[in-house]
Amino acid sequence: MPYSHIGVRSSAAEQSLAQALAALSEEFKLPGEFSPDVLAEVDRVIAAHQLPAPDLTALPFITIDPPTSQDLDQAMYLERNDDGYIVHYAIADVPSFVPAGGPLDAETRRRGQTIYTPGQRIPLHPAPMSEGAASLFANDPRSAYVWQIHLAADGSQTTATVRRATVKSVAKLGYEQAQEMYDAGTAPAAFADTLALLAEIGTKRIALERARGGASLNVPGQEVEFVDGRYVLSFRPNLPIEEWNAQISLLTGMAAATIMIEGKVGILRTMPTPDEESIATYRLQTVALGTPWTKDIAYGEYLRSLNTEDPKQLALMHAAASLFRGAGYTPFNGTVPQEIMQAAVAAPYAHTTAPLRRLVDRFVLSLCAALCAQEEVPVWAVEALAELPEIMSASNQLASKVDKAAIDTVEAALLSHQVGGEFDAVVLAGPRSNGHNSKSATARSSIQISVPAVTAYCEGDLTPGTVVRVRLTAVDIAKRSVTFVPSAQS
Structure with a gap:
């Protein structure tokens, strides 16, 4: 099971595990500090940065993230529109902080994405930008790519556009904090409606996902502890608000894919349906762990049926990643490719909502904004399309290797006393x-x-x-x- 996002509580008794995890950075030659040239460019760009003219600061956006997060990619404001909804989704304006062809552009192409190990984070961008000037902090005007997505009464998309604008978040919320506010009805008036509509829209989007045959891996947070001379795992089940929040991001990725397909230029996140061998192996695992996956149930429905508070069923949720293999990036320019589907999403989809942490999103945002404005698409973005799949593939492979090593290390610790x-x-x-x-x-x-x-x-x-x-x-x-x-x- 993947442990790359868990915390490890360190004490003298736990040093064997802590040291083994700390060694992963050197073993896999993960990037270190940013070069002086990159940092100097970032300082210059931040000093000269100007906010875009469209002013949406009157809209009370909020961010919902893990409580310790500082690289805030997304902020939302939701409103009712007749019998439907409007989703305003602000995404960090990373393109305006990364000059094409400059030192930072080159370095981000070398890194590809932020890589996580237990207790460590190897960022895609320097902190002054990703945790400062470009991050959508509360009460600070920020430049963003703002999506406006209209939904029908059942939550299905009717229209979607994106443009650069200035926004201001009114609150930085952690998942538990936001869930407690929603459950107790104690959210401040400024964003109480957004939390209520997030639940309403999120629930309807989950129903639509089920109807189209999509599947989500909603894995709870975990932490390794040393208790009475043994390593044990503790779990934090996902909150409903995390799933609703994820549905807004998924909606936006689907909207981006549609815009690029209609414009006949862009890059999709594609994935084939699971192969028979992977399905057969996973079915055996479900039997081994006591919750058989029968052939009359779609795998998306099966995953939704798992109780992640049960360690055995949680393991099955992790193991289901074997069914999500073969994902890749499919660029196109002038002709839409034949294969455009992302099997887990069960729809065309594009990465676009995490540009602070993932390279390809920066290009998708720029392309979609130009297409929506009926402007010429940026040459620098189009020229990068051919190389982005290789960059992202190499980065994903590295992240997977690090993740696998972390898994094996933690599992060895869990078994060390037996x-x-x-x-x-x-x-x-x-x-x-x-x-x-x-x-x-x-x-x-x-x-x-x-x-x-x-x-x-x-x-x-x-x-x-x-x-x-x-x-x-x-x-x-x-x-x-x-x-x-x-x-x-x-």
Whole structure:
């Protein structure tokens, strides 16, 4: 299960895990500090930056993020419109802070995205910009790309446009704070309607997602703790407001895709439907963890049925990422590609709402704004389309490797006090050689343990789908390795 966004509470007893996680940055050669040239350019751009003329500061935008976030990409203001709605969604105006062809432009193309490890964040942009001048902080006028999306009574989109404008957020809310305000009805008058409409619109957008066959991975926050000499996980289930908030972002990404498809220029986030092998493996995992996914239920519906407060079902939510493979970026200019769908969204979709943390969003925003204004699309954005898929692919691969290493490290820590113990496991796949197909290599089969919910390898040629008893013979947190053998061979 992915742990890249969890916190690790550090104490002397936990140093083996803390040190192993800290070593990830050096091992994967993650970017370090920004160069003097980049920082100097950022200072110059911030000093000369001017707010756009359209003034929307009278609209009471709010941001809803993790409470410690400083790089605030999105702010919203929602209003009722006859029997429908208008979504005003402000996205940080990153393009105006990144001169095309300059040192920062080059550095962001090298990084691709912000990368997270437990306890560390490797940012896409320098803090004076991403956590300062471009971040949509409360009570500070900010330049933004402001989406205006009209919705019908059922929450379906009717029209969408985007333009640069000056906005001002009136409140920086954390998820729990916003949820408590909504539940108790204690939100200040300035944004009480927005919170109420977020629930209304979000619920309707979730219903539309279900109707079109979309699927969302709503994974709760987690934290590793050291309790009574053992590593344990604690969980924070997702709040309803987090899901409603995510639906506004998803809506905007779908709107951006439609605008670019109609304009015949842009870059989509595409993904094929899951392959049969991935589906078969995941079905075995659902059996192993006690909540079988039957063939009469669509995978989006199955994921929504999982109770993430149950550790076994939470593990299934994480493991469902195997069904979301093959995602990529599809650029086009002049001719719309044949494959435009994002299978998990079940609609055309584009990344556009997180430009402070993801490179491609900066280009999508600029293209959509030009298309909506019926202006020439920026040459610098069009010229980048061909290289963006490779940049984002390399960045995503790096982020995935770091995430996998963090997973393995934490799972080794969780099992470190149970060496010699036996577990029931379901065989997911096998055998797999351990040593680059060497004839002398030990065959390994993939297994799923239910408590703790860990996917690992067990020595031996085991039959997929069978239940086996295995013994944990070794754990090395620093090497993030665990060794299982069938208990009969121990």
